[in-house]
Amino acid sequence: MLTVASCSEFLETPSKSKLSTENFYDKPANIDQNLVGIYGALKPFSKYYFVMSEFRSDNLFNTTEAKTNDQSDCAQFNSTGLLTNSIVASCWADHYTLIAAANVLLDRMDGAGLDGAVATQYAAEARFLRALSYFDLVRFFGRVPISLHEIGPSEAFNIPQSEAIEVYEQAILPDLQYAVEHLQETATDYLGKEHKERVSRKAAKALLGKVYMQLAGYPFYQDTKAEAQALFTDVLATYTVNWAPTMKEWEEMWLHENDNKYYLFEIQYVAEKGQGNPATPYSKGGNTYADEYCGANLTAGSHIYVERDLQEHFLESNTIDNGDGTTTEEYIDKRLWGTVNTGLTYDEETGEYIGGATDQNNFCVKMFENKVKRGRLKYADMDADIVDRTCWPQNWPVLRIEDIMLLQAELLGSSASNIDSNGNNGYFYLNLIRERAGLNALNTLPEEAYQQAVANERRYELIGEGHRWFDQVRQNTFVNDLQTMFINYRDKRDASHSSTYTIYANRLSQNSALYPIPQSQIRIREGLYTQNPGY
Structure with a gap:
C-alpha cells in the first residue's frame, strides 16, 4: 500500500511472494508459506540500515560528489537530490510492501484451521515484523500513513499521514506488546518444527525496549526509560x-x-544470485584492494571511508618489547581486524598483518565477508560462490545482545550501586564488551564522562550495523556531530576541497533528523501528504 500508483496491483495481492490466490489462506501449510514470504520482504532492509543510517552518521565518510550516486545524497544531506532519490523511494515502498503483506495475513488467517496456539504465534510474528517496519518508517520519515488492515487502491490513496507519536501509539507499541505476550522463546511452525531464524519473545522484548528508548529521546522526551530498562533486564537475564x-x-x-x-534477530541471506545481502557491496564501495578482498565486481559507486578519528581509535597501539632486541606493535582494540580495512597486507603463513598505519582507502569490513577475513580465521575460501554482488550470504543483525547491553548501561548510569534485577550495574555491561575487545575496564566515572564512554563504546562495537544515526538523533547530537566531522575534514584532512565540506556542514539543521517523503509519493494525490520541513 501507499507506494506508487503503478503498484496498485500489489495492494490487491496477499503477499510479496506472489503465490496468493483467494483460497491461499485455507490451510496451515499455506499460512506458513505466506508468513515466510513476509520474512522474505525483509531482504532489502539491510541496504537501508547501511546507507540511510550508517552512511548518514559520522561513522562513515563519503567523498564522492552527491550528483554521482544516490547513496552520496544520504551521506551529504543533499535535500534536493533526496526528493527523487531511488534508495529513499524504495525504502518507503519496501517497508509498506511488508506491512501490506502482514495486514493481509492477519486479516485472512482465521479460516485456515490452525491450532489456536499456532495461530497466535503466527499472528505475533507478523505483528513483530509489521512493528519493525513502522519503527523504521517513523524514524526515517516521521509522519507516515498507518494501515493495520488489508486495503485496496482507492482506500490507500485516501489515507493521510499520521503524527509520528500516533504511529508509535497506534501501530508500533500495540504490535510489539502483543508480540512480547504471545511469542515463544523459539518459534515453531504448525508441524512443531523449531525455527531459530524467526523472531523470538526475547527479540520482541529487545525491540520494544529500543522503541521506549527512542520515545525517551529527541523529539518526544517521554518518560519511558523505566519500561525500557525492565525489558532489557529480562533480555539480559x-x-x-x-x-x-x-x-x-x-x-x-x-x-x-x-x-x-549470536544475534537476537537477523535478516536471512544465502549465497545465491539475487538472494544475498545487498548491504555488502556498499561496505566495499569504490575503494581499492578489490582483488585482495574479493574476486567479484563490487563497484557501488561511492568512496566510503571509516571516519578518520574513528579509524584512529582502532589503529591506536602500544609498542611491545619482545626482550630480544625487537618490538611488536600491538593494536589496543582487538576489534580492528573485524571492523576496518587499513591497507595492511595479510600474511597467510603467519596469520599476521604486515606494514600498516592509517590508509586513506580504509573501509568498514564488518559486513563484508571477504576472503582475507575468512583466510585469517581459517575458513575455506568461498569466492567461487560469489557470482556477482547479489550473492553475499552473511546475515544482517537487526538486534544484537551487545546493543541491548550498552543501552542498559546507558540507563543504569555511572553509579555502581544502581543495579538491575539481574544484580548488575552499568559498568558490568560496559566492561564485558570493553574487556573482550582488549580495552581496560572503567569504573567510578562522573556521569557525563560515563555516558560519553557508553556512547563511544556503542560506536566502536556497533559500527557498520546501522545504529549510529538513530543514536545521534535520539540524543539530539546529530547536527553538532556531523558539522564537526565535515569541518574537521575541511580544516585538517582535505583543504583542497574546503568549500565542498563547508557546503555539507551548512546543510545540517534540526530538519535533517528526517528524510523527505519521496516525491513519487507526494505526486500520487495532490494534497494527501505534507512534505517534511527543509525539503
Whole structure:
C-alpha cells in the first residue's frame, strides 16, 4: 500500500511472494508459506540500515560528489537530490510492501484451521515484523500513513499521514506488546518444527525496549526509560545464550557459517544470485584492494571511508618489547581486524598483518565477508560462490545482545550501586564488551564522562550495523556531530576541497533528523501528504 500508483496491483495481492490466490489462506501449510514470504520482504532492509543510517552518521565518510550516486545524497544531506532519490523511494515502498503483506495475513488467517496456539504465534510474528517496519518508517520519515488492515487502491490513496507519536501509539507499541505476550522463546511452525531464524519473545522484548528508548529521546522526551530498562533486564537475564565470550568468536560471528547463533534477530541471506545481502557491496564501495578482498565486481559507486578519528581509535597501539632486541606493535582494540580495512597486507603463513598505519582507502569490513577475513580465521575460501554482488550470504543483525547491553548501561548510569534485577550495574555491561575487545575496564566515572564512554563504546562495537544515526538523533547530537566531522575534514584532512565540506556542514539543521517523503509519493494525490520541513 501507499507506494506508487503503478503498484496498485500489489495492494490487491496477499503477499510479496506472489503465490496468493483467494483460497491461499485455507490451510496451515499455506499460512506458513505466506508468513515466510513476509520474512522474505525483509531482504532489502539491510541496504537501508547501511546507507540511510550508517552512511548518514559520522561513522562513515563519503567523498564522492552527491550528483554521482544516490547513496552520496544520504551521506551529504543533499535535500534536493533526496526528493527523487531511488534508495529513499524504495525504502518507503519496501517497508509498506511488508506491512501490506502482514495486514493481509492477519486479516485472512482465521479460516485456515490452525491450532489456536499456532495461530497466535503466527499472528505475533507478523505483528513483530509489521512493528519493525513502522519503527523504521517513523524514524526515517516521521509522519507516515498507518494501515493495520488489508486495503485496496482507492482506500490507500485516501489515507493521510499520521503524527509520528500516533504511529508509535497506534501501530508500533500495540504490535510489539502483543508480540512480547504471545511469542515463544523459539518459534515453531504448525508441524512443531523449531525455527531459530524467526523472531523470538526475547527479540520482541529487545525491540520494544529500543522503541521506549527512542520515545525517551529527541523529539518526544517521554518518560519511558523505566519500561525500557525492565525489558532489557529480562533480555539480559540470559545474555550468555547470545554472547560471544572471546574475540575469536566475535570475529567468527560475522561469517555466514555462524548465522542465527549470536544475534537476537537477523535478516536471512544465502549465497545465491539475487538472494544475498545487498548491504555488502556498499561496505566495499569504490575503494581499492578489490582483488585482495574479493574476486567479484563490487563497484557501488561511492568512496566510503571509516571516519578518520574513528579509524584512529582502532589503529591506536602500544609498542611491545619482545626482550630480544625487537618490538611488536600491538593494536589496543582487538576489534580492528573485524571492523576496518587499513591497507595492511595479510600474511597467510603467519596469520599476521604486515606494514600498516592509517590508509586513506580504509573501509568498514564488518559486513563484508571477504576472503582475507575468512583466510585469517581459517575458513575455506568461498569466492567461487560469489557470482556477482547479489550473492553475499552473511546475515544482517537487526538486534544484537551487545546493543541491548550498552543501552542498559546507558540507563543504569555511572553509579555502581544502581543495579538491575539481574544484580548488575552499568559498568558490568560496559566492561564485558570493553574487556573482550582488549580495552581496560572503567569504573567510578562522573556521569557525563560515563555516558560519553557508553556512547563511544556503542560506536566502536556497533559500527557498520546501522545504529549510529538513530543514536545521534535520539540524543539530539546529530547536527553538532556531523558539522564537526565535515569541518574537521575541511580544516585538517582535505583543504583542497574546503568549500565542498563547508557546503555539507551548512546543510545540517534540526530538519535533517528526517528524510523527505519521496516525491513519487507526494505526486500520487495532490494534497494527501505534507512534505517534511527543509525539503
